[in-house]
Amino acid sequence: MEEVDEEQGTVLSPTPKLKECRSESLETEDSGYSEGDGEGKSQADSKKEPPTEHKEDAARIKRSYSSRNNKATGELDNINKAYKRHGPVNNIKGKWEKWSNQHALTQKLNPFSEEFDHExxxxxxxxxxxxxxxxxxxxxxxxERAMRAEAHIHREMKDLCFIISTMSKPGKDGKVRVTFGELFDRYVRISDKVVGILLRARKHDMVDFPGEMLWQGRDDHVIITLL
Structure with a gap:
């Protein structure tokens, strides 16, 4: 209802009804939101935003640092794997090249090879x-074969000297003497290289006998002296 101010002659705006005011207040209370609450919430949100930004920056720094460490570790692992993978190959390659060069040199010195170089x-x-x-x-x-053969021959010479020492008693000069025929009959059961071993033993001053060579039957009477 419009009220007229008789003294001033102006028309006043209609007063709100009681029901309308009550409904508006109830809606506001039901929603749980008011003007004061809205302003406080916006201010709290604005205050909370900066710490979130700082946390994000710190997380980015940590992630970048950890990513760099992971990258460096990965590169180091790759280098180690490459070394393990290619290291033995390089060693085999070097050994193969060394053997190849040595083989080529040997073939140049081998008269039975097609690559023989006379000069x-x-x-x-x-x-x-x-x-x-x-x-x-x-x-x-x-x-290596020559060393093994030399050791074998030395053993046979020692065995021959031992057999001679058991066949007779020492003379007045302390030396043992036997005939070639007796030694041949005894030692031929051990080895068929009696003459060769005797010649080798005389070369090493282990035994002594006259003549350059010994023949079975013809030189059976020749005296062999153990030195």
Missing amino acids: FAMSRRLHKGDKGYGHPEEGTKTA
């Missing part, structure tokens, strides 16, 4: 009086 072989040939002349090259299989 190169003559330049490497040793002459009488040079170191290593008359002996196989050190470190080769030929030298």
Whole structure:
């Protein structure tokens, strides 16, 4: 209802009804939101935002640092794996190249090889009086076989001297003497290289006998002296 101010002659706005005011207040209370609450919430949100940004920045820094460490560790692992994978290959390659060069050199010195180089072989040939002349090259299989053969021959010479010492008693000079015929009949059961071993033993001053060679039947009377 409009009320008229008689003294001023102005028309006042209609007053709100009681029901309308009550309904508006009830709706506000039911929603749980008011103007004061809205302003306080917005201010709280604005205050909470900066710490969130700082946390995000710290997380980014930690992630970047950890990612760099992981990257460096991964690169180091890759290097180690590559070394383990290619290291043995390089060693095998070096050994193969060394063997190949040595084989090529051996073929140049081998007269039965198609790659034999006469001039190169003559330049490497040793002459009488040079170191290593008359002996196989050190470190080769030929030298190894020669050492084994020499040890075997020395054992046979010692065995021969032992057999001679058991066949007769020492003389007045303390030396044992036997005939070649007796020694041949005894030692031929042990080895058929009696003459060869006797010649080798005389070369090493282990026994002594006259003549350059011994023949069965013809030289049975020859005296062999154990030194």
